[in-house]
Amino acid sequence: MKILIIGGGFAGLAAARELSTISRHHSVTLLDRNDFTTMLPALPDLAGGKISASALKYPIRKLVPDSVEFKRAEISLIDPVKKEVLTQTGTLCYDYLITAYGSRTDFYGFDQNPDALYTLDSLNSAIRMQRDFRHYLKTSAQPGLVICGAGYTGLETAFSLRYLAEMSGCSGMSITMIEAGERILPFLSPWLHGYVTDLLRRRGITVMAGNSVSEFDGRCVTLKTGERIENAFVCWCAGTRRAIEISGSPESLKDGRLRTDAYLRVQGYPEVFAAGDAAAIEHNSSFLRKSVNFAIYSGKAVGRNLAATVTGGRMKPFVPIDAGWVIPLHETAVGRLFDRYEIRGRLGLRLHYAMCGLRSRSLRNGLKFIKTAVKLFERGGTWHLISKQGF
Ligand SMILES: Cc1cc2nc3c(=O)[nH]c(=O)nc-3n(C[C@H](O)[C@H](O)[C@H](O)COP(=O)(O)OP(=O)(O)OC[C@H]3O[C@@H](n4cnc5c(N)ncnc54)[C@H](O)[C@@H]3O)c2cc1C
Structure with a gap:
């Protein structure tokens, strides 16, 4: 059997380790665009200069079992009908596939001056954000930070860059967060919500809820409500979506996560398993949030279930534990x-x-x-x- 795992993040690596039980008798290959894995939750710390990039990365090759092959490859398309994945250098076919490619920034169709927007979804994006923000602080008389999206990534980014500005001796920077929803972090209880909004006020961070960016010329932001913010450093933290396109329209959520059955097989494609951010895993009438723990647990589960499928064993339904x-x-x-x-x-x-x-x-x-x-x-x-x- 030929088994491909796409993604050497938390989920893909956990799956690869579980597959070591069968990888001596079957071909198991893990594919990733990078030769290192990244501790994504610390990206805001890296962007804010609190932690060095070397603390966030580790070579994938050292983490996969000897019997699992690692190949560096950028995948552009998965074709589950033909059982193929398209890479920059050619096509790879599979009998079984684990999709564990994580997620990437979603611009929701906003395409104005994308090169002047800063995102936080990879090691390189955090390094770029820190480097250019330092330069921006040095060269701007009146710096203004604009964060599009006041979810957890947006908030973490705002606080981290505020810290970097302070450490760089810049105390007068304005910080504006633009949030399309009517309320930030609507899932917080009143006790936590009040704490966060009070903290934002005390730290001089303005939140414009129920608003969005309508124009961006590379420096100047114009909001839906007409306000303009000049000479801004603009970070786009408004959400994430599926990292790789898939043909054949598998059943997915709006953000591209693949709907799975109880064994984490993609609905309609029983030879494709999904784990981590790539998977839409239903639990208690809702879907699991994107998180490190769920990525690791679901990665382990798909590895075990795939091994059981190949060896004729019994698969087990995935039961998540929410810490x-x-x-x-x-x-x-x-x-x-x-x-x-x-x-x-x-x-x-x-x-x-x-x-x-x-x-x-x-x-x-x-x-x-x-x-x-x-x-x-x-x-x-x-x-x-x-x-x-x-x-
Ligand atoms: C800024 C930020 C802060 C976060 N904070 C937290 C937190 O505090 N706590 C928490 O639990 N979770 C947090 N998360 C979420 C958490 O990091 C993810 O849920 C988790 O990393 C998902 O693991 P994964 O293995 O599915 O994907 P990833 O860890 O993203 O791994 C996916 C892998 O696929 C590879 N890949 C992607 N596209 C391609 C391609 N086209 N070709 C080849 N390879 C590809 C990538 O290089 C990567 O190695 C945060 C995420 C971000 C971005």
Whole structure:
């Protein structure tokens, strides 16, 4: 059998390890456009100059089992009908495929001066953001940061670049966040929502909700409501979508995630499995959010189920465990643990860096995050932990 795994991120690597049980008897190849894997949750830290790029990357080759082949390849299209994937250098065919290609920035059709917009969805995008933002601060008399999208990536980016501006001796920068929804982070409880909006106000970050960018000439932003922001550094953090196009119209969500069955097979294509950000996994009448833990667990599950399929064993339905989420906001954080405890303050921040450390692929990288989790960037501050029942 010929098995291809697309993506050497959290999900693809977890699947590759599970497939080591069969890779001595079957051809298993992992494909990625890069020869390194990236700790994506730390991209805002890298953009803000808090952590070096070397702490976020690790060679894929060192992480795949010896019996799994690694090939560097940029994939442009998956054809599940012909069972082929198109790469820059040719076509590869498969008997079984694992799609674990993550996601990329969604511009929702906005195509004005894309080269002057900054995104945060890869190591290189974070390096570019930091480098150009430093230059922008040096050369702008009245710097103004505009963030399109006030979800978790937008907020993390705003706080990280604000920190970088402060460290560069620039305290008068305006920060405007443009949010198409009527309310930022609508899933937050009133307790956490009030905390975040108060923090944004205290840090001088303006949120324009119910608004969007209608024009961008490369420097000047014009909003739907007519306001103009001159000479801006513009970051696009408005959402993500499927990283690779797929022919044959498999059943997908609006953002391109592939609908899966209980065994994480793509609906209509039983020889294609999906994991991580590539998969739309239904759970409790909703879909799992994009997260490191779900990517690792679903990656393991597709690896095990594919191995069972090939060897004639029994597949097991995927049952996710939700440990919760944290949104880091430079010196503080908000989050929810085990669907029960809401947290705000430094505990969440420590948990975030501890997660990055524990999920790092090398001891050296892991220790950098663990050290940050212990020390954090500023001294002082408090942390709070509160039970859901109290509110
Ligand atoms: C800025 C940011 C902050 C985040 N913060 C958190 C957080 O705090 N906590 C949390 O749990 N989650 C967070 N996430 C989400 C989390 O990082 C993802 O859910 C997780 O990385 C998904 O894992 P994956 O393996 O599906 O995809 P990825 O980790 O993205 O891996 C996909 C792999 O596919 C490869 N690939 C993509 N396209 C192609 C192509 N065309 N050809 C070849 N290879 C390709 C990529 O190079 C990559 O190696 C964050 C994400 C971002 C962008």
